[in-house]
Amino acid sequence: MRLTTKGRFAVTAMLDLALREAGGPVTLAGISERQGISLSYLEQLFGKLRRSAIVESTRGPGGGYTLARKAAFISVSQIISAVDEPVDATQCGGKENCRGSQRCMTHDLWTELNATLFDYLSKVSLADLVDKQHAKEVNVIQDQRDIPAQRRARAESPTSAL
Known part of the structure; x- marks a missing residue:
């Protein structure tokens, strides 16, 4: 399996889509902005993903892309194979x-x-990647909550007065 930029970008874009599709179809412009992938490149990738029945498109206002099946049934190898040689x-x-x-x-x-x-x-599976991303986000939030407590603890410690 060739791990090209094309395959990496496709997996990244699909993860972005899977994380956000609960709110309705996700636009390629939104993925482009969040992931720093050119819109024209995403259009090419999603054309291939649509032809491989991995995503579905919805036209018109409020349109965009959704997964064609549950994330648990889409493997990373399927995504890469859909866009790569x-x-x-x-x-x-x-x-x-x-x-x-x-x-x-x-x-x-x-x-x-x-x-x-x-x-x-x-x-x-794409669902595995979603779960890992959610776990990372929870850890970041927890770390951000812990920082003020750690600062207070250091400020209140007897050694901080020295």
Whole structure:
């Protein structure tokens, strides 16, 4: 699986969409602004995601994109495969002609890497990423609440007077 900018941006945009779609269709302009991805690039990516039945579009005022199925049933590998070329870490494109007409000595290594990476990303769902993002947000909020308490504790400690 090639992890290109295209694939990374698609996963990022899909996570943004999954986090916000409860409020209705999400606009590409909004994703563009929040994630710093050009709108024209997102239009290309979402065209491919729509053709792969990963997202659905709604036209008109209040329109935008929603997930075509529940986030738990959309894997990261599906998102990347929808926007990228075929999965391949080999130099030969899997044709086993890495060295002219022969396989290179590391061909099996790269082939196994392809399979391992694809298998891992197939097991990670968009819902998993949403859950992790929510957990991070909760931790940030908790940390922000703890900072004033930590400052007060330091100010009140006997060693702070020294």
